[in-house]
Amino acid sequence: MLGPLDWLLGLFSLDIGIDLGTANTLVSVRNKGIVINEPSWVAIEKKTRRPLAIGAEARQMVGRTPSHIIAIRPLRDGVISEFEITEAMLRYFIRKAHEQMFVPIPRPRVVVGIPSGVTEVEKRAVFDATMSAGAREAMLIEEPIAAAIGAGLPIMETRGSMIVDIGGGTTEVAVFSMGGIVISRSIRVAGDEMDEDIIQYMRTKYNLLIGERMAEQVKIEIGSAYPLPEEKTMTLRGRNLVSGLPQAVEVSSIEIREALSNSVNIIVSTVKDALDETPPELVADLMETGICMAGGGSQLKGLVERVAEETNIRAWLAEEPMTCVARGAGRVLEDYDNLRVLLAGLERGSTQH
Ligand code: ADP
Numbered sequence: 001m002l003g004p005l006d007w008l009l010g011l012f013s014l015d016i017g018i019d020l021g022t023a024n025t026l027v028s029v030r031n032k033g034i035v036i037n038e039p040s041w042v043a044i045e046k047k048t049r050r051p052l053a054i055g056a057e058a059r060q061m062v063g064r065t066p067s068h069i070i071a072i073r074p075l076r077d078g079v080i081s082e083f084e085i086t087e088a089m090l091r092y093f094i095r096k097a098h099e100q101m102f103v104p105i106p107r108p109r110v111v112v113g114i115p116s117g118v119t120e121v122e123k124r125a126v127f128d129a130t131m132s133a134g135a136r137e138a139m140l141i142e143e144p145i146a147a148a149i150g151a152g153l154p155i156m157e158t159r160g161s162m163i164v165d166i167g168g169g170t171t172e173v174a175v176f177s178m179g180g181i182v183i184s185r186s187i188r189v190a191g192d193e194m195d196e197d198i199i200q201y202m203r204t205k206y207n208l209l210i211g212e213r214m215a216e217q218v219k220i221e222i223g224s225a226y227p228l229p230e231e232k233t234m235t236l237r238g239r240n241l242v243s244g245l246p247q248a249v250e251v252s253s254i255e256i257r258e259a260l261s262n263s264v265n266i267i268v269s270t271v272k273d274a275l276d277e278t279p280p281e282l283v284a285d286l287m288e289t290g291i292c293m294a295g296g297g298s299q300l301k302g303l304v305e306r307v308a309e310e311t312n313i314r315a316w317l318a319e320e321p322m323t324c325v326a327r328g329a330g331r332v333l334e335d336y337d338n339l340r341v342l343l344a345g346l347e348r349g350s351t352q353h
């Protein structure tokens with residue numbers, strides 16, 4: 001029940017959508033778009049587990065911290081393993097978005113995207129973290145739904161549509177019809193695993209130990225899922241595992257494609273599996289509507305082409321693929337009356353009740 005106070009608060013309130021990603025956290029605010037886009041990192045004091053730095057500042061510290069400080073990604077595996085740290089991170093981002101408003105306004109209503117397939121306990125944890133992080137009202141939405149809304153897919157329509165969201169820790173595949181998820185798949189193979197593949201490859205083939213950041217950079221610059229019109233090379237720096245000395249090795253995009261092939265194959269077959277289980281009427285729809293790809297990992301060169309070729313369905317990269325979830329979550333509040341059915345349980349929890 002909406003009381004007069006709720007109505008009044010609603011007029012002035014801040015509505016925000018949060019994409020609590022395994023790699024990046026984004027916050028979108030009604031009428032303002034994306035106001036925060038920072039890595040999901042927290043630096044904590046080892047002994048007390050007290051957060052010392054959050055977001056971009058914490059990421060800066062990775063690999064450079066003294067021994068009593070560690071930098072972690074609380075959502076790395078797509079689940080909330082460290083509740084208090086996740087809460088600190090949410091609090092920091094919500095407060096930061098709130099502070100960017102120059103007039104004093106009530107605490108925000110918040111919609112948070114959560115990975116599909118999280119347990120009720122995990123949902124509860126995100127919900128509680130959001131409330132205790134300062135939300136006036138918290139609502140949860142499954143990430144693939146938020147991604148699809150953000151990408152502009154017609155998910156409320158009868159005809160089917162499909163999203164493939166490749167993030168850092170997880171790849172989520174979902175087929176929608178009539179505002180609901182008909183088929184979904186969530187796997188722990190995505191961008192991080194690709195970085196790991198490159199590290200392994202360099203270690204095995206060249207005895208070269210490279211860091212995670214270097215691996216990610218190689219993936220982004222010359223990584224691919226499909227032969228490139230012009231193959232490239234890049235020089236990687238690391239430490240030779242035999243001599244223990246620094247070493248630079250030149251690798252080609254062909255080698256990196258080989259390194260990534262295992263993860264890429266797993267992602268592509270997950271999409272095919274989901275299609276195999278999709279009812280034929282919806283598959284027929286998908287042949288028209290196509291497969292929309294979102295998330296940072298979908299930007300791997302040639303991945304969209306690869307998915308299209310192997311599924312025989314048109315595939316395309318969403319506009320601004322890394323902001324779809326945050327924009328979609330924000331949209332739910334803007335169009336609350338039409339889209340509220342998409343919220344996942346625990347909705348409209350509020351401190352006033
Ligand atoms: P999450 O939703 O899990 O936070 P994101 O959607 O923010 O993840 O995507 C992060 C992942 O995307 C990282 O693994 C990053 O390396 C990868 N990524 C970003 N840009 C590119 C690119 N151009 N090519 C390949 N991978 C990319």
Ligand code: MG
Pocket residue numbers: 019021022143165166167168295325
């Ligand atoms: Mg994501």
